[in-house]
Amino acid sequence: MELTTICLTALIIGFLLIGNSPIQMPREAWGYTLATVFFAVIGGASFFGQIIHTALPALRQTHDTPEDYFEHIAKVLYHGRVKFSAPDHHFNREFGICCDQEGHCISCLDLQDEEYGEIQAFSRMLHNRMNSLERNKTTAEQARMLEDAPNHPLRPGVPRPAEYFKILQSRRELPVSAMRQEFLDVYHKSKRYLKVVVLMGETGSGKTTQVPQFVWYDEYASGKIVACTQPRRLAATSVASRVADEMGVTLGEEVGYSVRFDDKFRSDISRTHTRLQYMTDGLLLQEALKDANFSEYACIIIDEAHERTKATDILMALLKVAVQKQDGLKVVIMSAIMDADKFAQYFGVGQPFNVPGRPHPVDVYYLEKATSDWMVSALHTAKHITDNMPPGDILLFVPTIDNVVECCKRLNEKLANRLHALPLYAALSRSKQTKALSQSTTGTRRCIVATNVAETSLTIDGIVYVIDTGIEMHSSYNPRGDMETLESAEISKASARQRAGRAGRAGRTRPGVCFRMYTKEAFDEDFAPEQPPGILSSSMIQEVLQLMSMGIRNVAGFDFIDPPDTEVYLRALYELNAMGYIDDHAKITPVGKMGAQIPVHPVWYNAIVEGQKLGCGVEMVALAALGSTQDPVLLHPPRVAVARVAHSRFTCSNSDHITNLHALHAYVRTKIQDNMDMAQWCFDAFIDQRVMEEVLQIREQLKAKVQSMLDAPLTSASFDDEFELKIRKALARGLYTNSAIEKGEDVYMTVHDAVPAVVPMTSALFKQGYPWVVFDKVACYGNRIFIENATAVDPEWLASVVQDLPFFQDGMLSVKRDEARTIRQSYVKESLDAARARLRSSAN
Structure with missing residues (x-):
């Protein structure tokens, strides 16, 4: 009772001080300040909360309390100098602040109309506090104060979302x-x-x-x-x-x-x-x-x-x-x-x-004996978890997208109604990615089958169990043959730890569990500590050109954390010089500066420019887009024969590039039709819808970029007898550095590296026997080397379109290591010489 009397006395003193202070504060705020501070000191935090709830409205109504004064009180509260408790989660309605028992703001009450102005003032104060933050001088306390506020500091008057x-x-x-x-x-x-x-x-x-x-x-x-x-x-x-x-x-x-x-x-x-x-x-x-x-x-x-x-x-x-x-x-x-x-x-x-990481334990189990079929072992493990283990979702790591699809199919067939398998990989549609990342609402256990995209960064709700196959697709690069090798290989120990760390993050009531589809001995002896950096296992042609366009002349001396091998740089410089993008002194040319700007491999710039001259610029942009993604035409065993029948309407027998272009045009024509089920059409046509949509995006981006660079609209070819011929000629101009001559039995030898490569059975050129081809790249899968995306060309085109460049001159052809430096592939020289003779004859 005495304390209440003292506080009421302080309130009366505050009223008396209003208007009588010798120091001029805005609208005579001295009285309010003294009364407020007196309440805080004498009455304590809890009592202050009760008094301020009743006293401040009276002060406001009687003396037109200034808005900035209430902002000041809010600052005092949020700085923690004065706190008030409310055991039953009542709140200070003056500011719309809902507090817990420790006085921390946790939400904002729906305000009455007469209180809306006050919360607006408070919100403006928060906004001002954001603007008053000093760069590189903020504290964790300042940031937390803004994060704890009921309203968003950047949106005056807008409450935080309920889930915030x-x-x-x-x-x-x-x-x-x-x-x-x-x-x-x-x-x-x-x-x-x-x-x-x-x-x-x-x-x-x-x-x-x-x-x-x-x-x-x-x-x-x-x-x-x-x-x-x-x-x-x-x-x-x-x-x-x-x-x-x-x-x-x-x-x-x-x-x-x-x-x-x-x-x-x-x-x-x-x-x-x-x-x-x-x-x-x-x-x-x-x-x-x-x-x-x-x-x-x-x-x-x-x-x-x-x-x-x-x-x-x-x-x-x-x-x-x-x-x-x-x-x-x-x-x-x-x-x-x-x-x-x-x-x-x-x-x-x-x-x-x-x-440190979150301290949740993970139990790791290895196979007792090595398996020859990791997929069978992984599927059996998923079934074991479903049949015998407590609730919790499964994350299964596999190497490829095809593996993802196959595992999902098998699991959903064998464990229907008990386990729902969902795919997760980078190229998956946004809606399906969201479905995999969100926790199930049906109560059915899920198995997320993923590539290594799920190793880091992603939060997949509900995961308790991880099945790690220990395999991923690993690429390497041989600069001597300008050839990529893609093969399945063991993951690194670091990746294995990352995968195991995904287990048990759904909750902390029990350990996560990681089942490794390999033995402990294999992990210790065969798994490398870390995977090699990507810069050490791939071509640097595009990147070297980009760095040179930034003004970095000595790219080989650039300070990379792990610099590539010298041969990788030499190969890049050789290819760029052959394309005309750098001169003989390794200085970037005007054409090279243009080629560095396009968002696809620079080899396509020459092809697009040539296509523009021949009247098929739009088509070459589309081919560049197709060449920058996965193959949209699905021709995978064992359904190759069925797929070939479906693709017969697209096939151009002398060009994989034009075959893919026909498929793209058919996709676009079908897409604009009303009431067309595109998913079903793609299934029947053996077309990858996701890839086609990505191609269309690249095409539009590249088209806008090239038109801006050329300052002219792109030309488009009429679909007549010259349509395919124009495109093949433009491809010869763009891809001539990737050329090969037939050696027999669908085996081609690359012109400059003498690498033997076969035409795959999925190619339109399979068993066609064209003497010369240009192609996208040479790649090694397993123990065989393949030419990817080939188009038949005439040697006269190669000799004529690059006559200002030395690429096909005798001095540039591959030679043997003998004293006479004999040309390794004499038939290449003979074919080119005959083509030049025909050109001279026709000119006369």
């Missing part, structure tokens, strides 16, 4: 959240020439979703973009969607993504409005062609750096230079494994910033 605070609570449980201030301290300490932070975060640490948000608040005042790269499109889009939910915003506004052929931005908002942007590393590399200093960005975060994709390694090399040139640019390299030490050494930043 539930998600916020789960975010705060992530290991990296507890280290937010420590991370900011390291991030702030980076100096002018040392503006890089290397972070090693274990699986489940939350680095992919949380660190970009930490940086977003810290860089908000810069007005620039915070980018976070991902090695795969699926990861970029799904993580962006998750982060938008966590921030309580609409995907495409404050948070967006950019991947090949898909940007998520509102059309009425400029790109700079989306301050946090997830993107693929390849897309950011394309942007670097226009701005190698990354001047639009405040910070670039390279996530999953341990995957060492070719684009990631090139980006790191470019960023190492850019941070020294571009004021204000910072870089964060995030890795999930011990490669972080190597990154720290590369950037010269000392020890990595380490974030």
